Amino acid sequence: GAMAFEDAPGTWRQFAEGSRNYYQNTENQESRWAVPPSCGWKRHERKQAGFGEGVPGEQQRQGEGEGKLFVYTNRVTGQVSWKIPPALSWKFVMHRDQHRAMWYNYATKRLQFDVPGELPNDLVDELMDDANSFWFNEHTGEMRWDKPSSLAWKRVRGDRGGAFWFNEVTGKTQWEEPVDLGWKEDFSHAKNEKYFWNRFTGEASFGKPEAVAWTLKKEL
Structure with missing residues (x-):
């Protein structure tokens, strides 16, 4: 759901009048010049922090935002989030x-x-x-619109040195x-076919593991 102090996504529409924008509530038809909290979010790239995506092999195709680390700030509430x-x-x-x-x-x-x-x-x-871009998992047949969490890891340099891993989907x-x-x-x-193995767990699989079986597709 929405974050603190916010209306649910889709509650507001934005219109231009001259050099200013005003907002209309789709539920009660209220109009206002002041920016509603849910409309106050902006995305910023944190260039100095990211080392790039931690994604194996062929999973480098990340679509928009590849290799970038974003932070989201709300100019109305002052909230800051690393998750979208x-x-x-x-x-x-x-x-x-x-047609629409x-x-x-x-x-x-x-x-809507x-x-x-x-x-x-x-x-x-x-x-x-x-x-129309979406993610498809050839192992499970799952389709999803947002980036899978297994592909969302980024290595981040801390403000005081050192590095840690951050998942931009889960926030972990x-x-x-x-x-x-x-x-x-x-x-x-021996089997004349490729296989996958995990250097951390020792697990092996002749089928592509679920975590790396995601492909970004452009057509429904």
């Missing part, structure tokens, strides 16, 4: 057999036709350029390298 807030968790979706595009919030499962008022203009443009932090990043691909001459 629900207010910004939108995807732009257009089925080929439909839709916006889907994968944090709250909300679907209007551009969400919570999204800054730069994110609207970015999401429209990235229309840890010092040791994540087990998901331990998978390596090798070849078995």
